[in-house]
Amino acid sequence: MLLLPRLQPLLPRLCSLLPSLAMSTTGTFTLHQPLNYRAGARVQPVDGGQSEEVYEPATGRVISKLLCSGEKEVDLAVQSAKAAFKVWSQLSGMERSRVLLEAARIIREQREEIATLETINNGKSIFEARVDIDISWQSLEYYAGLAGSLAGEHIQLPGGSFGYTRREPLGVCVGIGAWNYPFQIACWKSAPALACGNAMVFKPSPFTPISVVRLAEIFTEAGAPKGLFNVVQGGVATGQFLCQHPDVAKISFTGSVPTGVKIMEMAAKGIKPVTLELGGKSPLIIFSDSVLENAVNGALMANFLTQGEVCCNGTRVFVQREILDAFTKEVVKHTQKIKVGDPLLEDTRMGALINRPHLDRVQGFIKQAKEQGAKVLCGGDLYVPDDPKLKNGYYMQPCVLGNCTDDMTCVKEEIFGPVMSILPFDTEEEVVERANNTKFGLAGGVFTRDIQKAHRVVAALKAGMCFINNYNISPVELPFGGYKASGFGRENGRAAIEYYSQLKTVCVEMGDVESVF
Ligand SMILES: NC(=O)c1ccc[n+]([C@@H]2O[C@H](COP(=O)([O-])OP(=O)(O)OC[C@H]3O[C@@H](n4cnc5c(N)ncnc54)[C@H](O)[C@@H]3O)[C@@H](O)[C@H]2O)c1
Numbered sequence: 001m002l003l004l005p006r007l008q009p010l011l012p013r014l015c016s017l018l019p020s021l022a023m024s025t026t027g028t029f030t031l032h033q034p035l036n037y038r039a040g041a042r043v044q045p046v047d048g049g050q051s052e053e054v055y056e057p058a059t060g061r062v063i064s065k066l067l068c069s070g071e072k073e074v075d076l077a078v079q080s081a082k083a084a085f086k087v088w089s090q091l092s093g094m095e096r097s098r099v100l101l102e103a104a105r106i107i108r109e110q111r112e113e114i115a116t117l118e119t120i121n122n123g124k125s126i127f128e129a130r131v132d133i134d135i136s137w138q139s140l141e142y143y144a145g146l147a148g149s150l151a152g153e154h155i156q157l158p159g160g161s162f163g164y165t166r167r168e169p170l171g172v173c174v175g176i177g178a179w180n181y182p183f184q185i186a187c188w189k190s191a192p193a194l195a196c197g198n199a200m201v202f203k204p205s206p207f208t209p210i211s212v213v214r215l216a217e218i219f220t221e222a223g224a225p226k227g228l229f230n231v232v233q234g235g236v237a238t239g240q241f242l243c244q245h246p247d248v249a250k251i252s253f254t255g256s257v258p259t260g261v262k263i264m265e266m267a268a269k270g271i272k273p274v275t276l277e278l279g280g281k282s283p284l285i286i287f288s289d290s291v292l293e294n295a296v297n298g299a300l301m302a303n304f305l306t307q308g309e310v311c312c313n314g315t316r317v318f319v320q321r322e323i324l325d326a327f328t329k330e331v332v333k334h335t336q337k338i339k340v341g342d343p344l345l346e347d348t349r350m351g352a353l354i355n356r357p358h359l360d361r362v363q364g365f366i367k368q369a370k371e372q373g374a375k376v377l378c379g380g381d382l383y384v385p386d387d388p389k390l391k392n393g394y395y396m397q398p399c400v401l402g403n404c405t406d407d408m409t410c411v412k413e414e415i416f417g418p419v420m421s422i423l424p425f426d427t428e429e430e431v432v433e434r435a436n437n438t439k440f441g442l443a444g445g446v447f448t449r450d451i452q453k454a455h456r457v458v459a460a461l462k463a464g465m466c467f468i469n470n471y472n473i474s475p476v477e478l479p480f481g482g483y484k485a486s487g488f489g490r491e492n493g494r495a496a497i498e499y500y501s502q503l504k505t506v507c508v509e510m511g512d513v514e515s516v517f
């Protein structure tokens with residue numbers, strides 16, 4: 001019941017939007033409304049085939065069912081986006097900006113409701129879900145700010161002739177999302193796409209289909225043309241229909257490396273540009289001259305947000321040998337204090353993992369780590385909360401592994417769970433070489449008081465998103481994306497504009513035509 005007083009002022013609105021949310025504590029929410037959104041309304045897919053159960057990770061309950069969209073429904077969504085694109089792309093940047101600002105305002109106003117939905121469907125703590133929703137509306141505000149200033153160049157040519165460039169939208173963009181940050185991923189994709197004048201069809205992960213439909217409703221409420229942002233639900237087949245659709249101009253994908261490869265293959269066939277935000281196994285390097293408390297807090301931030309299900313997590317924690325014991329002792333002490341349990345309770349800091357198969361997979365990594373010689377310094381076991389309604393939830397104790405070496409599976413593969421591996425090192429040269437010895441290149445972090453060393457080391461890291469003396473903060477002004485197998489293209493920051501627009505060059509002759517013939 002802890003959230004109810006906080007939700008009280010919103011109750012009339014919540015009751016009208018999602019009747020069961022107003023009554024929700026963990027274990028009470030159900031949703032029977034359609035989960036597709038097309039042409040400004042929730043709809044059932046015209047050719048909905050397979051039905052998928054949607055779970056509440058905190059309890060293991062089925063809370064909704066989605067119908068996977070087939071080829072016809074995908075086509076209707078794309079046609080709806082195409083129609084909206086005709087109108088939206090003709091607006092000025094300032095006009096588009098106003099709609100995005102209004103959407104950001106509505107998200108702020110409904111922060112608690114959306115964060116609650118996210119927590120119920122994803123399993124992350126309400127504390128974190130609120131931060132995700134804040135980052136989401138900030139993304140809309142940021143691109144609303146840029147929309148009015150998107151412009152080309154004027155270039156003088158001989159004899160008074162000149163050229164100019166126009167920054168134009170691409171058309172209908174497809175967004176495909178992962179389940180760890182459902183609402184935030186949709187905002188990171190839709191905000192720059194819409195600011196540039198595109199329309200979007202978004203497919204969330206079938207594990208977390210719920211909150212993105214709220215985003216679609218909010219865009220409509222904010223004054224976007226009907227069809228500007230559509231949602232189709234489904235898994236592999238629905239994603240493939242989207243990627244292969246001839247009227248889709250661009251695909252922005254967040255997910256695993258193997259799926260990223262398939263997306264790129266499909267995009268290649270249609271010569272469509274792609275943005276790939278893929279997985280990682282990022283290094284966090286802690287030098288002996290770090291402020292120990294900051295380094296420990298940084299390592300916790302780098303490993304345990306969203307139950308460790310974070311693409312850019314710094315899961316290979318390299319610690320300089322002089323402080324290995326002191327760092328390990330502190331990090332274990334703090335990890336043991338992380339409150340695991342009901343994600344809707346205010347003091348919970350780690351909720352439930354996304355589903356049973358994923359929890360089993362993470363447990364498998366820990367078992368294998370032990371077999372390969374790693375030592376469990378804390379956590380790693382399944383956690384069964386006392387509250388009977390949480391008995392079938394997907395909980396585990398956050399885990400710190402010591403005695404790790406670079407060749408262990410837990411150090412090489414993305415676990416996507418709350419498992420930190422500690423690796424000792426001696427010299428700067430050695431640690432840079434080991435940190436880069438991975439197929440991934442999403443992120444990296446350095447803790448040191450030596451400013452020259454900090455910049456030298458991040459310059460040497462082969463990773464797209466580097467942190468000095470912090471980790472996993474996400475200002476929307478900063479570009480985010482990977483090197484190597486972690487993908488390419490950028491979300492956030494001005495850089496994302498490049499990936500949602502194209503440049504037209506216009507050459508203007510002011511004199512007569514001098515033919516060479
Ligand atoms: N770099 C980032 O920004 C970022 C952010 C979040 C998650 N991730 C990565 O995502 C992975 C976890 O997410 P996941 O399990 O949802 O990934 P996933 O690759 O299994 O699925 C991602 C999305 O792709 C869809 N999909 C699956 N196969 C498809 C196909 N053949 N064609 C079209 N669409 C298809 C899924 O339905 C889902 O919506 C991790 O590897 C994580 O690192 C990366």
Ligand SMILES: C[N+](C)(C)CCCC=O
Pocket residue numbers: 180181305309310311312472473474
């Ligand atoms: C908001 N974070 C923590 C930087 C995560 C970004 C998305 C990666 O999964």
